[in-house]
Amino acid sequence: MAVVFDRPHALVDIPMHYCPGCTHGIAHRLVAEALDELGIEGKTVGISSVGCSYNNYFYFNCDMIQAPHGRAPAVATGVKRSLPDNIVFTYQGDGDLAAIGTAEIVHAAARGENITVIFINNTIYGMTSGQMAPTTLLSQVTTTTPYGRDPKEHGFPIRVCEMLATLSGPAYIERVSLHDIKHIKKAKEAVKKAFKVQIAGKGFSLVEMLSTCPTNWGMTPLEALDRIKNEMLEYYPLGVYAGKDLEV
Amino acid sequence: MGEKLLMKGNEVIAEAAIRAGCRHYFGYPITPQTEIAHYMAKKMPKVGGVFLQAESEVAAINMVYGAASAGKRVMTSSSSPGISLKQEGISYASGAQLPAVVVNIMRGGPGLGGIQPSQSDYFQATKGGGHGDYRMIVLAPSSVQEMYELTVDAFNLADTYRMLAMILGDGILGQMMEVVNFRDEEPIVQADKSWATTGHGMKREHNVITSIHLDPAVLEQWNKGLQEKYRVIAEKEQRxxxxxxxxxxxxxxxxxxxxxxxxxxxxxxxxxxxxxxxxxxxxxxxxxxxxxxxxxxxxxxxxxxxxxxxxxxxxxxxxxxxxxxxxxxxxxxxxxxxxxxxxxxxxxxxxx
Structure with missing residues (x-):
């Protein structure tokens, strides 16, 4: 019988620990498919961060490094400057990348560091049980904004793609969403393009993925997907923020 | 006979690192050690190496973490307040058993303190300034000649034991000039680095570098391994x-x-x-x-x-x-x- 759908080689065949309905699994698969299709698993070094995906080194079949909270872009810089012919990616959540790791991501982007960043934005801290993230939407209830995020108290959510796109360093920045098949297919293209940008030596690439956290949002998986569509897309518009005309 | 040069302590550390095969240096400016960065910025491009001025001490030590993971001889340097910032990365690198050299040219503290020489980071260096049960090999030169020799040794010890080695100097040593007798060739230890994350080339299982072990029994075993290594070092490496x-x-x-x-x-x-x-x-x-x-x-x-x-x-x-x-x-x-x-x-x- 012909195999029409299979696990990518770059994904290890073990059960994942993520909650039901969490989109980390989809994001992992998209990265793994890109590594397979571009034939780069063998020369890729991935950097996991701190958060729910800290141990994705169990899941990705390429060489992996676990980085301190927020520091993945600095660790990736160290690897890429040591092994310029290898492919280096970081996989970071919104707390990791946009709060504690703001300096590292901004300067890796400003340097045009030739790495690829996969940025998971689910507007909440997942692993530590649902605290406010820098991307938490206004009025969103979290365990540290129990009365909703109030801009007077908690400030405003950060739009990472827009912010980084003000820099001259990044070659390619795109925001995608994982809330339905159509968008997942677009996300796949974005991930592949980001790696191609790196392979071509064009510089810094980042793909932000609007993602779910049903557990900490207090929603069913389907409600969570709807929340991306109905609430997140308005504040986090999809699209290419840097490298619109870049051909790779 | 090797070269005989009149050099500043800080510059000698940088020169010694390059002679020891270090081709990756990540740092951030701070007095009284910045000459190390100046020297590296000038010299690294000439030997095909990498000098990168990081956005912070925190970033610099994490770049070291990356380069060490890639199996390279790598160094960072700073002075007391900057070394405090590096403690997170020092703990992680110690937990992940990564070899690298960290230089601290000490100045007075606590806090921003001053820029004059001090030895008040002894506790931080020898007792663990970061969290967890870890040690660094800490070498204390007393002359510019020793800054040369001990820096070379630091790379060899780091690679041999797969851990961090620190050069602990002070502002006097960093700033003073003395004659250094360089060897023609350095005694470089070629350590096994098959653990490094260099891309598996579809030829081996994937390598993982991590300091997290959520199962306490596993983490205790990991710690026991570290302590056994430290016991061997305490026995063999006293100088x-x-x-x-x-x-x-x-x-x-x-x-x-x-x-x-x-x-x-x-x-x-x-x-x-x-x-x-x-x-x-x-x-x-x-x-x-x-x-x-x-x-x-x-x-x-x-x-x-x-x-x-x-x-x-x-x-x-x-x-x-x-x-x-x-x-x-x-x-x-x-x-x-x-x-x-x-x-x-x-x-x-x-x-x-």
């Missing part, structure tokens, strides 16, 4: 100098630039007919307890001298173990102990 200790009435214990002052004290004391010796720890961790066993019977007392409130003093007291009195004198905040101050203390001890 020290014993200077005129044979018939010394009082033995000064001092490291780094203070040990040089102590040698002047020994001369002055001799003129007064007082026999003083010097026990100079070269490895601060492992602390050279064996040196104390060699000389413990001889003096009537030990005198620890430091540019701190008395940090190494605690290790000296542990090594002496109550068998002889241990005294202390020191200066803080960037002030340097003078020969006269130390002589006054020696006279006071003798009068007791």
């Amino acid at each position: 020290y100098e014993l200077y005129r200790c044979e018939d010394a009435e009082i033995i000064i214990v001092a490291y780094g630039s203070v040990a040089r002052i102590a040698k002047n004290v020994i001369k002055v004391a001799e003129e007064e007919g007082i026999k003083v010796g010097l026990l100079r720890p070269i490895t601060l961790w492992p602390f050279p307890t064996k040196a104390f066993e060699q000389v413990i019977d001889k003096p009537r007392a030990f005198l620890t001298v430091e540019m701190s409130s008395g940090q190494m003093l605690e290790d000296v007291m542990l090594a002496v173990g109550g068998r002889k009195p241990v005294y202390f004198t020191g200066r803080m905040g960037g002030m340097i102990p003078q020969v006269d101050d130390i002589m006054a203390k020696i006279r006071e001890i003798r009068a007791n």
Whole structure:
């Protein structure tokens, strides 16, 4: 019988620990498919961060490094400057990348560091049980904004793609969403393009993925997907923020 | 015969690193060690190496974490406040068993402190400034020549034991110029780095570098492995100098630039007919307890001298173990102990 759908080689065949309905699994698969299709698993070094995906080194079949909270872009810089012919990616959540790791991501982007960043934005801290993230939407209830995020108290959510796109360093920045098949297919293209940008030596690439956290949002998986569509897309518009005309 | 050059301490550390095969340096400016970065910025491009000025000390040590993971000889340098910022990365690198060299050219603290020489980061360096049960090999040069030799050794020790090695100097050593005799060729240890994350090339299982083990039983085993390694190092790698200790009435214990002052004290004391010796720890961790066993019977007392409130003093007291009195004198905040101050203390001890 012909195999029409299979696990990518770059994904290890073990059960994942993520909650039901969490989109980390989809994001992992998209990265793994890109590594397979571009034939780069063998020369890729991935950097996991701190958060729910800290141990994705169990899941990705390429060489992996676990980085301190927020520091993945600095660790990736160290690897890429040591092994310029290898492919280096970081996989970071919104707390990791946009709060504690703001300096590292901004300067890796400003340097045009030739790495690829996969940025998971689910507007909440997942692993530590649902605290406010820098991307938490206004009025969103979290365990540290129990009365909703109030801009007077908690400030405003950060739009990472827009912010980084003000820099001259990044070659390619795109925001995608994982809330339905159509968008997942677009996300796949974005991930592949980001790696191609790196392979071509064009510089810094980042793909932000609007993602779910049903557990900490207090929603069913389907409600969570709807929340991306109905609430997140308005504040986090999809699209290419840097490298619109870049051909790779 | 190798080259003989008049060089500044900080520059010698950078030159020694390059001679030891270090081609990756990540740093952030801070006085009084910035000449290391200047030297690297100039020299690294000429030897096909990488110099990168990081956005912070935190980023610099994490770039070291990345380059060490990639199996490269890598170094960062800073001074006290910057080393405090690096502690997170130092703990992670220690947990993940990554070899690298960290240089601390100490200045006065706490806080922003000052920019004058100090030895007040001894606790931080030898007892673990970051979290967790870890150690670094800590080497304390006392001359520019030693800054050269110990930097080369630091890379070899780091690679041999797969851990961090620190050069702990102070602002005097970093800034002063002396003649250095370079070897034609460095004794470079070729350590196995099959653990490095260099891309598996579809030829082996994937390598993982991590410091997290959520199962406490696994984490305890991991820690036991680290402690066993540290035990071996404590047994094999103690280094020290014993200077005129044979018939010394009082033995000064001092490291780094203070040990040089102590040698002047020994001369002055001799003129007064007082026999003083010097026990100079070269490895601060492992602390050279064996040196104390060699000389413990001889003096009537030990005198620890430091540019701190008395940090190494605690290790000296542990090594002496109550068998002889241990005294202390020191200066803080960037002030340097003078020969006269130390002589006054020696006279006071003798009068007791």
